[in-house]
Amino acid sequence: MDGEHLTHNHPPSESPTEHPGARKLDPKAIAAVKALEENGVSVKETLEILHRENPNVRFLPRDIYNARAAIKRDPSRVEPTALESLPTFYKKPPMTFEEKLRAELRTEVANAQAEAERTKEQWKKEVEDLKEQLRQKDVIIKKFEMFIDICNERVMIRREELAEGESSTSASG
Numbered sequence: 001m002d003g004e005h006l007t008h009n010h011p012p013s014e015s016p017t018e019h020p021g022a023r024k025l026d027p028k029a030i031a032a033v034k035a036l037e038e039n040g041v042s043v044k045e046t047l048e049i050l051h052r053e054n055p056n057v058r059f060l061p062r063d064i065y066n067a068r069a070a071i072k073r074d075p076s077r078v079e080p081t082a083l084e085s086l087p088t089f090y091k092k093p094p095m096t097f098e099e100k101l102r103a104e105l106r107t108e109v110a111n112a113q114a115e116a117e118r119t120k121e122q123w124k125k126e127v128e129d130l131k132e133q134l135r136q137k138d139v140i141i142k143k144f145e146m147f148i149d150i151c152n153e154r155v156m157i158r159r160e161e162l163a164e165g166e167s168s169t170s171a172s173g
Helices: 027-038 043-053 061-073 080-084 097-172
Strands: none
Touching: 027 043, 027 061, 043 061
C-alpha cells in the first residue's frame, strides 16, 4: 500500500463533539439558521446563539454557511414544525421592501460617514506633515541667512582691509 494516502489532511478531533458527524444541525437548529438569516443576523451571531442553546456541540462557521446553502438549494429541508417551536426572537416578520431599503441606506450613510471621517483624518495628517516640512525649511532658511550674513561680514572686513592697505600704500608712496 502507498504511504502517501495514509496521512490525514488535518489533526484528529479533540473530542467526539468536534467530529463533523456530531456537529450536524438538528431540525430546530436548521430552522433557527433560516430564521436568523432572514432577519439579517450574521453567521458569527448565529453561531453564538446556537452555542448558547447547544453548549455541548461546537458548531463551526462553515456549518452555518453549509446549512444556509442547503436551505437555499432546498427550502423544504426546514421542517414547518421546527419553525413553530422557535422562540419569537427568531420569528420576526420579514422586512418589507421599504424597511430593507431604509436599512441599506442607513448602512450606506454609516459607510459614507466613516469614509468621510477617514478622509478628514488623512487630510489632517497631510496638513500636519506639510506644516512640519515648512518648519524644517524655515530652519534651513534661517541657517542659510546666517551663512549669508557671515559671508557678507567677511566681505566687508576684507574690503576694509583692502581699503586700509591702499590708503597706507598711497600715504607712504
